[in-house]
């Protein structure tokens with residue numbers, strides 16, 4: 001089968017007899033649970049966030065099921081609380097957690113390395129370097145999880161998750177028969193009296209896992225010149241093979257606990273030992289901590305971003321072929337909100353109001369970029385609401401700029417709700433805009449509690465956003481059509497006037513990609529003749545030769561709204 005790394009992990013989980021899958025979407029992990037969910041004989045669900053996903057997975061595991069749980073690297077931050085203690089309780093049925101990293105930040109707010117989580121939580125981590133390994137290591141992970149009584153993390157990255165390569169699958173198995181579930185508080189109730197015992201078990205387990213990693217672990221030596229030895233794992237391995245075909249390589253398939261004897265033995269066979277890894281120093285530090293000396297290449301390898309064969313060639317003084325990684329002279333194509341996106345007019349008005357806008361993570365983060373350029377901060381999911389509260393604490397009414405938090409529907413369910421509870425509880429003020437486009441658009445239009453759509457098409461329950469917010473005790477809650485500029489302006493102005501009040505405005509209109517319908521035509525109301533809209537090259541926009549003012553041909557206009565977004569004078573209306 002030709003499978004992406006994500007599809008291979010899902011296939012392996014199915015073939016290993018996993019019957020429950022949980023997760024929260026996030027690039028580059030999302031397709032894994034979607035692929036798992038295509039099998040009607042298993043159960044899969046998107047959870048509201050990664051902490052919930054891991055807890056549901058742990059419950060299912062405790063109940064005896066083999067489980068797959070998926071998330072992106074920053075999701076592991078959210079799930080860290082249950083992860084660290086699941087490493088004490090251990091598992092029932094095998095529990096595999098896919099953490100997909102994004103070195104280079106193609107679609108993330110940072111490029112942290114999930115290896116550190118495995119090491120800090122003391123859970124086994126396997127590191128596939130292609131789809132075949134993603135399949136094989138995930139299959140093995142279920143047995144290892146049950147054998148060592150520990151969740152097993154599969155660490156992937158963009159290139160492994162999204163690259164398709166051939167996979168030879170093996171015979172599907174059913175999960176092994178388990179004794180019927182029986183209560184066992186000493187294993188599952190992590191209060192100090194029981195947790196102390198489990199902590200001792202955990203430390204003992206590290207020794208056993210390390211022994212396995214040394215004796216049976218999926219690590220491989222690729223023999224080459226003895227002058228240069230390289231230790232690497234995952235995508236870095238593929239780049240090293242390509243860039244330095246003559247080098248001896250120790251390719252690690254298990255990256256926590258590290259196979260210390262394998263590493264020492266390899267180090268002794270080569271004259272100079274290097275470690276090559278992406279956007280991290282995890283392996284460098286861990287290998288050096290074994291007392292093994294690690295040399296540095298003649299030129300430094302970048303400490304951040306994705307590696308490439310050419311970066312490795314350059315660092316090791318090898319010739320770099322022409323037409324290298326960066327093609328010069330191409331125009332930049334920064335991401336932009338889609339034509340017709342319902343988020344845009346809200347940012348337009350906030351920009352006009354010169355509001356202090358605490359942004360959040362989703363398509364609408366693009367409201368930070370010109371021409372909208374209406375965002376002061378964006379840190380992590382849910383932070384818009386809590387940072388707006390913090391701004392208000394610092395500035396109170398001393399600033400004449402309105403303080404606004406802006407958050408998507410899925411992000412609100414993820415962690416905005418608990419932030420909003422904090423603001424309400426502490427009698428905070430300000431304006432919170434919830435951009436409810438009826439989906440989790442950024443990651444590919446997954447379901448969430450506010451559209452009630454389930455991953456396998458089962459009937460879910462659509463939660464009522466406005467009633468939930470009213471029930472929290474927010475003084476002013478309203479729902480507004482974000483495509484109606486006048487209504488958007490009126491709602492935001494009213495909220496800005498009431499500085500002592502907490503307003504929540506739900507801007508509700510489906511993502512343009514959901515309905516695939518473009519709206520009514522725009523028209524030019526009071527053109528100043530600045531000509532910005534004409535530069536867009538839209539065939540529907542022209543100018544009167546006598547006055548130089550712009551017009552929109554209603555027959556040609558598809559209502560995408562791109563021109564309204566660019567018009568600095570709000571002269572383009574619908």
Ligand SMILES: Cc1ncc(C[n+]2csc(CCOP(=O)(O)OP(=O)(O)O)c2C)c(N)n1
Nearest residue numbers: 026074361362363408409410411440441442
């Ligand atoms: C902790 C964490 N989990 C997952 C993601 C990936 N992610 C980015 S935005 C987003 C959801 C966006 O959906 P929504 O808030 O509804 O906004 P929309 O994109 O629909 O405008 C997700 C899941 C992330 N960045 N951080």
